[in-house]
Amino acid sequence: MVPASLSPTPADFSFLAELIPQLVWATDPTGYHTYFNQRWTDYTGYTLADSVGDEMWNNLLYPDDRERARKRWSRSLATGEFYEIEYRFRSKDGDYRWFLGQAVPVRDEAGNVAKWFGTCTDIHDQKMQELALRKREQDFTTLANAIPQLAWMADAEGAIFWYNQRWFEYTGTENHQEQTMGWNWQTVHHPDHVEAVTAGFRRAIFEGQESWEATFPLRRHDGEYRWFLSRALPVRNEAGNVLRWCGTNTDITEQKELQEQIERAYSDLEAKIMFRTLDLEREVQELRQKLNG
CATH class of the missing domain: 3.30.450.20 (PAS domain)
Structure with missing residues (x-):
């Protein structure tokens, strides 16, 4: 049994959440965000007071990713299943970077979801390499089929x-x-x-x-x-x-086929030349015989 003095405390969680390189967040069972670590604030430029809520995070996503992310998160909230998705988050500078969003439910003794803990991991460089590779593959396939x-x-x-x-x-x-x-x-x-x-x-x-x-x-x-x-x-x-x-x-x-036609024509020409040569030799022989006679 772990001594009470060694059991993790809220302060330990906060220390760990600030130590890891991911953006860390937590929500209540309904998906209402109640916590973000300092890296979230540093990246988004939003304070904790500005960030809490159930929809604010979605407004920071790239417009094309919002509906997909909302549906995926809603399904996890409804079913309690592990949450994972790739999307683009806007930084405080206005540019977007790719992140891997993940979250797991924390359940009480009765098995009900008590809260969610989640992270956003920057995968932008890997994603750019993946997209570039996919683009080269598409270009290659297009060229190969053309x-x-x-x-x-x-x-x-x-x-x-x-x-x-x-x-x-x-x-x-x-x-x-x-x-x-x-x-x-x-x-x-x-x-x-x-x-x-x-x-x-x-x-x-x-x-x-x-x-x-x-x-x-x-x-x-x-x-x-x-x-x-x-x-x-x-x-x-x-x-x-x-x-x-x-x-x-x-x-x-x-x-x-053209080469075969040319070869046949060449063979026919050779045959004609040979027969014509034989004819000429015969005519020469006949002419000699007449002259000698």
Whole structure:
């Protein structure tokens, strides 16, 4: 049993509340704010007399966050569940910073909520980094979906974990995206080429090659095969270890057909030249025979 002299006192709570870096507050069971620590006053510029009440705190929130925060707090007051939310609080200088608001109920012996203790933790720097990262991800996705190629990313061992939208549209797997994840990309390859493609890609991965390139047909959603030029490069960390592979598939069907037409025309021309040469040699032989006769 803890001696009475060592039991926490209101003065101990006040000391702790002023020591921690968070904004600290307390309310009665209805959500009426009765206490704020000095950090609250320093940040908001509001005195304790200005801060007490049940709505004042909401007026300091960013306008877009107010309704969401009010609904979340009302639910906790009604149910007694743990309160947690991210929102933006206005400082005494007029700028807004992101905070993580949290509160827990304190219950009496009968189990009824007697009061709430809460904190607001400054998470602005982390939130800005998170939002910047999300923005870069959105920009990347927009760019990846705008390019005409089918784009993809695979892990260090070659298992694909991401495709752009054009891949799903081309293969017809938009509603069943897991069908071509991992090494299941082989299912849309032509059976006459898939083994060679797989062997070449595995060789690039396990031999630590600096790039991979291959030409092969891929099955479209309607069953037709079209030819693609595929290229991939490894992304490495500072130690030089491969983190992932980034690749694209570029449709070259028309170019390949044109190349085949040119090759056929060249072959036909060679054949014509050969036959014409033979004809000329025969005519020369016949002419010589006549002259000698």
